[in-house]
Amino acid sequence: MKNSIKVERAKLNITQAQLAELVNVSRQTINAIELGKYNLSTILALKIAQVFKQPVQNVFELEDSDWQSDGNS
Amino acid sequence: MKNSIKVERAKLNITQAQLAELVNVSRQTINAIELGKYNLSTILALKIAQVFKQPVQNVFELEDSDWQSDGNS
DNA sequence: AATTAATGTAAAGTAAACATGACATAAAGA
DNA sequence: TCTTTATGTCATGTTTACTTTACATTAATT
Numbered sequence: 001m002k003n004s005i006k007v008e009r010a011k012l013n014i015t016q017a018q019l020a021e022l023v024n025v026s027r028q029t030i031n032a033i034e035l036g037k038y039n040l041s042t043i044l045a046l047k048i049a050q051v052f053k054q055p056v057q058n059v060f061e062l063e064d065s066d067w068q069s070d071g072n073s
Numbered sequence: 074m075k076n077s078i079k080v081e082r083a084k085l086n087i088t089q090a091q092l093a094e095l096v097n098v099s100r101q102t103i104n105a106i107e108l109g110k111y112n113l114s115t116i117l118a119l120k121i122a123q124v125f126k127q128p129v130q131n132v133f134e135l136e137d138s139d140w141q142s143d144g145n146s
Numbered sequence: 147a148a149t150t151a152a153t154g155t156a157a158a159g160t161a162a163a164c165a166t167g168a169c170a171t172a173a174a175g176a
Numbered sequence: 177t178c179t180t181t182a183t184g185t186c187a188t189g190t191t192t193a194c195t196t197t198a199c200a201t202t203a204a205t206t
Binding site: 015016017027028031032034035043 | 155162
Binding site: 024 | 119139
C-alpha cells in the first residue's frame with residue numbers, strides 16, 4: 001500500500017508529531033505508517049484522511065501486490 | 074465505527090463467504106467486521122470498498138466515540 | 147560550529163486482528 | 177419436514193499494530 005501522508009503533511013505544514021497528536025497515536029506510529037512499515041487500522045486511516053480533508057483512497061492507495069496475499073501486513 | 078457491508082452485499086447479492094473469498098480473508102473475519110466486532114486493517118477496507126465500487130468512507134464511517142480513544146479496537 | 151527541531155530506528159511489551167475448526171441456529175427450498 | 181445454505185459464535189493460536197523508552201541522524205537556526 002502506498003500513501004501520501006508526507007505530501008499532505010507538507011500541504012498543512014505539520015510535523016509527524018503534530019499529526020500524531022491530532023489522531024491520538026504516537027509519533028513513531030505516524031513515522032512507521034508514513035514509511036509504509038505496516039498496515040494501519042481503518043479507524044486510524046479514516047482519522048488521518050479527515051485531518052487532511054481527503055478521501056481515504058486519496059491518501060492510501062492499494063497496490064497490485066496487496067491483492068496477492070491476505071489482509072495483513 | 075459503523076459500516077454498510079450488509080447493505081452493499083445485498084446490492085451485489087453476495088454472501089459473507091463470497092465476499093471473504095473475493096478479498097482473501099476467512100468468512101468469520103467478514104462476519105466479525107460486519108457486526109462491528111473489530112477494527113479491520115486499511116488494506117482490507119480498501120479491498121472491500123473496491124469490491125463494492127464505493128469510496129471507503131461510504132462503507133466505513135467514523136463515529137464521534139472513535140475520536141475519544143486511540144486508533145485501536 | 148553549536149544547538150535545537152524533526153525524523154529515523156531499535157528493543158521489549160501488550161492488545162487485538164486475523165486464522166482454523168467446530169458447532170448452533172436461522173432461513174430457504176425441495 | 178427434511179436438507180441445505182447462510183449466519184452467528186466460541187476457543188485456541190499466531191502475527192502484527194501500536195506503545196514506551198531510548199538513541200542516532202539529519203535539517204534548520206543562530
